[in-house]
Amino acid sequence: MKQYTKYLYLIIPIIILIAGSFYFLNNKTGKNIPVAKGLGNIVQTNSVQAKKVTSVTSTKVNGYEINFTRSSYEDSMIDGSSEIDITKDGKQVWGKIMDQDFSGFYVDEPGDFIKNADELKTKAIKDITGNGIPELFVEGYSGGAHCCSHSYIVELSDPIKVLFDLDTGDNGIEFKDLNHDGIMELSTNEDVFAYWHTSFAASPMPEVVLSLQNGKYKADPKYMRKPAPTDAEIKKMADSVESWSGAQGPDVAWKYAINLIYSGNVASAKKYVDLAWQSGDAGDFGAKAEFWKELDDQIKTSPYYKDLSSFFNLQ
Numbered sequence: 001m002k003q004y005t006k007y008l009y010l011i012i013p014i015i016i017l018i019a020g021s022f023y024f025l026n027n028k029t030g031k032n033i034p035v036a037k038g039l040g041n042i043v044q045t046n047s048v049q050a051k052k053v054t055s056v057t058s059t060k061v062n063g064y065e066i067n068f069t070r071s072s073y074e075d076s077m078i079d080g081s082s083e084i085d086i087t088k089d090g091k092q093v094w095g096k097i098m099d100q101d102f103s104g105f106y107v108d109e110p111g112d113f114i115k116n117a118d119e120l121k122t123k124a125i126k127d128i129t130g131n132g133i134p135e136l137f138v139e140g141y142s143g144g145a146h147c148c149s150h151s152y153i154v155e156l157s158d159p160i161k162v163l164f165d166l167d168t169g170d171n172g173i174e175f176k177d178l179n180h181d182g183i184m185e186l187s188t189n190e191d192v193f194a195y196w197h198t199s200f201a202a203s204p205m206p207e208v209v210l211s212l213q214n215g216k217y218k219a220d221p222k223y224m225r226k227p228a229p230t231d232a233e234i235k236k237m238a239d240s241v242e243s244w245s246g247a248q249g250p251d252v253a254w255k256y257a258i259n260l261i262y263s264g265n266v267a268s269a270k271k272y273v274d275l276a277w278q279s280g281d282a283g284d285f286g287a288k289a290e291f292w293k294e295l296d297d298q299i300k301t302s303p304y305y306k307d308l309s310s311f312f313n314l315q
Contacts, residue, residue: 057117130182198246206262238275245283
C-alpha cells in the first residue's frame with residue numbers, strides 16, 4: 001500500500017482543482033449593470049451579418065435587353081450596389097457596376113435613383129440626338145461628400161455607340177437644346193479646382209458645355225465663349241479683392257480669373273490678376289508667376305483640356 005501513497009500527493013490536488021472549477025462555472029454571479037429608468041436592460045451583442053437582398057429586372061428596347069440589378073442589405077445601414085448591362089442575343093454588349101446607385105435621365109427635371117427596369121425605361125432612355133435612335137443615359141453615384149459621379153450615354157444603335165463616358169466628380173449633367181436643332185447639348189461644371197488651395201465651398205466650378213461631335217460628346221468652345229468684360233468691370237472686380245489667400249471669404253480671389261478663362265477671355269483674366277494680385281498676402285503661391293504656373297498645371301488635369309486647350313490659350 002505504501003507504494004501507492006506517493007501518488008496520492010499528485011492525484012488529490014488535481015481532483016480538488018477539477019471540483020473547484022466545476023463549482024465556479026455553475027455558480028458564478030454576473031455583474032449588476034445600472035439601468036437608467038425607463039430604458040430597460042441594454043444588452044451588448046456581437047454584430048450579425050446582414051442578409052443580402054438582390055433583385056433583377058429587365059426591359060427590351062430597340063432589340064436590346066437592358067437588365068437592372070439592385071443589391072442591398074436587409075435591416076442594415078450598409079450601402080448596396082447597382083448593375084446595368086445591355087445584352088443582345090444572349091451576349092453582353094455593354095455593362096457597368098456602381099458601388100451605390102444609378103440615377104436616371106430627365107430633361108426638364110432632376111434625376112432620381114432608379115429602382116427597377118420599368119423606371120430605367122421611363123427615366124433613363126430617350127432619343128436625345130434627334131436621329132430616331134434612343135439613348136440610355138445613367139449617372140452612377142458612388143457616395144461620399146462632394147464625390148463621385150460618373151455619367152454614361154449609350155446609343156442603342158446596331159452596334160451600340162458610347163457617346164459619353166466620363167467622371168464628373170461632384171457635378172451632374174443637364175441637357176439643353178441650346179441651338180434648338182433637336183440635339184441635346186450637355187451642361188456641367190469643371191471639377192478640377194475642388195479643394196485647390198481652398199475649401200470646397202470656395203472652389204471655382206466654371207461651366208463646361210459639350211456638344212455631339214462626330215459621334216461623341218465633347219467640350220465645345222462655341223457654347224462657352226462669352227463677351228469680354230470692359231476694363232472698368234475688371235478694375236471693379238480687382239478693387240474688391242482684399243487678399244489672394246484661399247482662406248479669405250466665401251470665394252477665392254482667382255475664381256473670377258478662372259471663370260474668364262473658361263469663357264474664352266484669358267487676356268481679361270491676366271489683366272484682372274495683374275490688378276488684383278496681393279504681393280503681401282499671396283497665400284500659398286508666393287509669386288504671381290508661381291500662381292500662373294500652378295493654374296496652368298491644374299487646368300491640364302481637366303478631362304476637357306484636350307478639347308479646350310486652344311480655347312484656353314494660356315501660353
